[in-house]
Amino acid sequence: MYLYGASGHSKVIIDIVRSSTNKQIEGVFDDNIAIKTVLEYPVSKFDNYKFDASNELIISIGNNKFRKNIADKINANYINIFHKTAVVSTFSKIGKGTVVMPVAVVNSATVIGKHCIINSRAVVEHDCILGDFVHISPNASIAGNVEIGIGSHIGIGATVIQGIKIGKWVTVGAGAVVLKDIPDNATVVGNPAKVIKINREKEV
Numbered sequence: 634m635y636l637y638g639a640s641g642h643s644k645v646i647i648d649i650v651r652s653s654t655n656k657q658i659e660g661v662f663d664d665n666i667a668i669k670t671v672l673e674y675p676v677s678k679f680d681n682y683k684f685d686a687s688n689e690l691i692i693s694i695g696n697n698k699f700r701k702n703i704a705d706k707i708n709a710n711y712i713n714i715f716h717k718t719a720v721v722s723t724f725s726k727i728g729k730g731t732v733v734m735p736v737a738v739v740n741s742a743t744v745i746g747k748h749c750i751i752n753s754r755a756v757v758e759h760d761c762i763l764g765d766f767v768h769i770s771p772n773a774s775i776a777g778n779v780e781i782g783i784g785s786h787i788g789i790g791a792t793v794i795q796g797i798k799i800g801k802w803v804t805v806g807a808g809a810v811v812l813k814d815i816p817d818n819a820t821v822v823g824n825p826a827k828v829i830k831i832n833r834e835k836e837v
Contacts, residue, residue: 634689634712637679637703639663639671643693645753646714646732647672653717656689679707686710692730692748697766697784697802700748704730704766711747719751728765746783764801782817791826802832 634656636643643661650656661671662679670676690709692700704711711730715721719733722740728747733739738756746765751757755769758776764783769775773791782801787793793811803815806822815821818832 634691635659635684635709636661636691636693637663637707638692638694638699639665639668639676640694642695642750643671645734646691646693647674649714649716649732649734654714659688661693684709690730691732695750695768697768697786701766701784704748734771740777758795770807 636646636658639661647658650658658674660682661674661676662682663676664678666678668676686708687710689712691712691714692703694700713727713729713731715733716735718736720738721733724741725739725743727745730748731745733751734753736754737751739745739751740757740759742759743757743761745763746767748766749763750768752769753771755771756774757769760778761775762780764781766784767781768786770787770789772789773787775793776795778796779793781799782803784801785799785803787805788807788809790807791805791809797811798814800815800817800819802818804820805811805826809822809826810824811826819828820830821828
């Protein structure tokens with residue numbers, strides 16, 4: 634299998650692959666030519682490599698927009714990676730390219746889209762629906778029946794109460810407590826979470 638991205642996020646994914654799967658990492662790609670290695674793996678530019686679309690690939694980049702741009706550009710056999718300490722319900726559905734990190738929990742009847750990140754010790758409760766390219770940061774807690782739109786980022790230690798609807802490309806700040814629905818493209822912070830900005834740029 635291959636990784637696209639050689640930042641800090643890729644180091645965690647390398648650990649997960651090595652500790653929790655029998656897969657071998659055959660290559661790591663990054664667009665930054667200044668990065669020569671990540672951990673013990675050499676890094677090369679993707680454009681310089683003859684990549685077969687049947688090859689297994691994980692996009693190992695934390696930024697949601699960057700992950701989407703790469704997924705839109707590269708045809709590959711995207712796979713899921715779950716850390717061995719993660720708890721993932723057999724009644725959940727998880728899209729291709731999604732990574733579930735150490736001690737994270739995905740509970741029953743939850744649907745998670747493609748190329749998502751459920752980070753270390755994050756909890757996604759029952760009957761949640763997460764769109765593609767969502768990132769749930771470490772120690773964030775998402776209660777039951779929450780909907781989160783494509784590309785949204787829930788910050789470290791944030792809490793979302795049950796039944797909330799969070800729009801597309803939303804940023805929830807670290808430690809925020811979300812008690813009300815959030816519109817598309819909003820940035821919210823605080824306890825209770827309040828909108829401090831609406832991104833007027835057209836999202837991809």
